[in-house]
Amino acid sequence: MSNPVLTRALRRETHSPRSAATAIVAVIIMLVLAYLAVEIILDLAGQPALLVSPGALLAATADVSTFAPGAVGAAGVVLALAGLVLVILALGPGRLAKHAMTLDDRAVSVDNGVIASSLAQRVSDELGMDRRRVEVGVGHRSVDVAVRPVLGVQIDSDEVRAIVDDELASYRLARTLSTRVRIERSSDREIDS
Amino acid sequence: MNNTKRWLNRAFLLIVGLVLLAAGAAAILIVLWRPAADAVTAFLASAQDVVTGWIQSTPIAGTETSWVEVGALAVLILVVLVIVIALLATIRGRTRGTMRASGARNELGRVTIAEPFISDALKHSLAARDDVLSSHVSMNEVRGTTVLHVAVTPRQNTDPRTLVDAVDVLVANLATLTGQTTPTFISVRSGLRQRFATDNRRLS
Numbered sequence: 001m002s003n004p005v006l007t008r009a010l011r012r013e014t015h016s017p018r019s020a021a022t023a024i025v026a027v028i029i030m031l032v033l034a035y036l037a038v039e040i041i042l043d044l045a046g047q048p049a050l051l052v053s054p055g056a057l058l059a060a061t062a063d064v065s066t067f068a069p070g071a072v073g074a075a076g077v078v079l080a081l082a083g084l085v086l087v088i089l090a091l092g093p094g095r096l097a098k099h100a101m102t103l104d105d106r107a108v109s110v111d112n113g114v115i116a117s118s119l120a121q122r123v124s125d126e127l128g129m130d131r132r133r134v135e136v137g138v139g140h141r142s143v144d145v146a147v148r149p150v151l152g153v154q155i156d157s158d159e160v161r162a163i164v165d166d167e168l169a170s171y172r173l174a175r176t177l178s179t180r181v182r183i184e185r186s187s188d189r190e191i192d193s
Numbered sequence: 194m195n196n197t198k199r200w201l202n203r204a205f206l207l208i209v210g211l212v213l214l215a216a217g218a219a220a221i222l223i224v225l226w227r228p229a230a231d232a233v234t235a236f237l238a239s240a241q242d243v244v245t246g247w248i249q250s251t252p253i254a255g256t257e258t259s260w261v262e263v264g265a266l267a268v269l270i271l272v273v274l275v276i277v278i279a280l281l282a283t284i285r286g287r288t289r290g291t292m293r294a295s296g297a298r299n300e301l302g303r304v305t306i307a308e309p310f311i312s313d314a315l316k317h318s319l320a321a322r323d324d325v326l327s328s329h330v331s332m333n334e335v336r337g338t339t340v341l342h343v344a345v346t347p348r349q350n351t352d353p354r355t356l357v358d359a360v361d362v363l364v365a366n367l368a369t370l371t372g373q374t375t376p377t378f379i380s381v382r383s384g385l386r387q388r389f390a391t392d393n394r395r396l397s
Contacts, residue, residue, distance in 0.1 A: 005338045009378045012199070012335075022202040025209055026276050037269045044258050044266070054262065062241040064223070064233070073224040080217025086210030090203045098380075101357060106364070106377045110353045113383030121350035131350075171354045 006107035013109045016094035025086065095140055100174035112138040115171065119143065122167045123160060136164075143168065143177050148184040157181040198282060205279070311367060315343060318363050324351040332375075341377045346384050353381050 035050070043054050052060070064072065099115060101108040116136040123145065124131040137144040145164055149155045160181045168177060222229040248259040312330040319328040329344040343364065347356050360379050368374045 003376055005335050005340060006376050006378060009333075009335045009340055009342075009376075013378070013380055015199075017199045018202040018206060022205055023280060025206065026280050029209070030273050030276055033269045033273050037266055037273075040262050040266045040269070044256075044262055046256075046258075054265075058241060058244060062234075062237040064220075064237065066234075069224045072220050076217045076220025076222075076224065078217070079213045079220060083210045083213030083215070083217055086206045087214060088210075090207035090210055101354070103357060103361060103379070106361060106379060108357050108379045108381070110357070110381040111383040114347060114351070114353050114381050117349045117383070118352050170352075 003105060003107075006105075010100055010107040010109060013107075014096055014098045014100060016096055018089055018094060021086070021089050097138075099138070099177075102172045102174055110171075110173075115173075116143075119145070119164055119167055123147065123163050126163045127155065127160070138177070141175070141177060142180055144180045144182070146182045146184055148186055151186045155183050157183050201279065201282070311341075311371070315363055315367065319343075319345060319360070322356075322359065324348050324356060338376060341375045342380070343377065344380045344382060346382050356381060 036054075039049055039052065039057070040054055042049055049056070097112040098109045099112065101110055116138045119138070120134045120136040121131060123129075123136070124134045127134075127147070127149075129147070129149065133148045133150075135146040135148075143164060145160060147155055147160055160183075161179050164179045164181070168179070219229075219233065223233050224230075244261070247261045251260040252258070253260060253263070312332075315330045316328050319325045324347050326346045326348055328346070329342075331342050331344075333340050333342050341364065343360055345356060345360060347353070357379055364377050364379075
């Protein structure tokens with residue numbers, strides 16, 4: 001797919017717009033500013049402050065280095081961590097749980113959940129197992145398959161890997177995913193329904 | 194697919210994040226390093242002197258308050274308004290595109306097909322499929338170009354490739370009918386409804 005418009009559409013679909021984080025931060029800032037505005041209005045009207053008058057707030061800010069070091073340090077750590085989180089959100093790719101599929105001149109995105117359930121169904125069909133004994137997780141770079149066979153049944157992890165790789169190849173995803181297979185042991189008390 | 198101003202969101206988060214990071218680092222530095230504490234104290238004291246000077250030199254006649262406070266209030270209200278407007282701009286939502294397709298002219302004239310028909314045609318075709326729980330068809334503007342967006346929610350365990358190929362055929366048929374090829378984006382989505390619907394029994 002070489003259409004720049006579709007490339008952009010696909011990127012918008014597969015990456016977070018950060019709208020939620022922006023809205024939360026904006027609302028918090030507005031609340032803080034609104035509080036400051038209320039304190040100024042009360043001071044202009046000659047009324048007692050809600051919490052701290054603007055003059056007292058200004059004086060306290062100038063004396064911050066005289067506050068208890070523990071409190072200042074703790075506040076500093078909290079602010080720095082919050083700032084770091086926001087910087088990471090701003091600069092990080094924000095990839096969503098989706099994958100792109102190749103399809104000639106169209107843009108296609110598929111949720112990881114759709115890929116996972118389809119893979120799990122194929123594995124359970126091929127192995128003749130209950131669908132509930134197969135769990136699949138799909139990530140940005142890999143697929144994790146956990147198979148829990150009935151007690152006494154041997155499952156070859158290479159066979160499972162081959163099934164998953166074959167199914168993945170049929171999807172023609174834009175990114176090649178590696179496959180991890182885990183054969184988990186059933187508990188002795190488990191009864192297969 | 195929407196037209197959220199993503200770069201605006203990220204720029205806003207970056208600026209606020211850097212300010213918080215700088216403030217936090219300064220607070221930690223004050224605690225850990227005496228010279229930093231002294232420098233910050235001196236800076237804040239001089240800043241307080243400057244602001245106090247402004248307040249004392251701009252009294253509001255007949256009161257004990259200052260025009261500086263009025264100015265600060267105006268700035269706060271302005272900043273809040275800017276944030277509200279920016280928030281609304283970032284969530285402007287989908288920009289609807291329009292599509293009117295004109296088929297080939299014949300002796301009867303030219304057939305023009307409007308968007309609602311195109312959306313309905315695709316949705317009805319998809320609804321007839323057992324492996325499709327729901328679908329949504331829309332026209333969106335991406336960089337000034339109208340893009341057809343087909344969003345499909347399949348039943349659990351549905352092969353996404355088979356579904357995507359089927360949608361591709363439908364869209365190709367639509368292009369033949371209308372005589373117009375529109376850039377198309379297909380999204381296959383999982384959702385809450387998918388979890389509670391019956392599975393798609395695949396014949397292996």
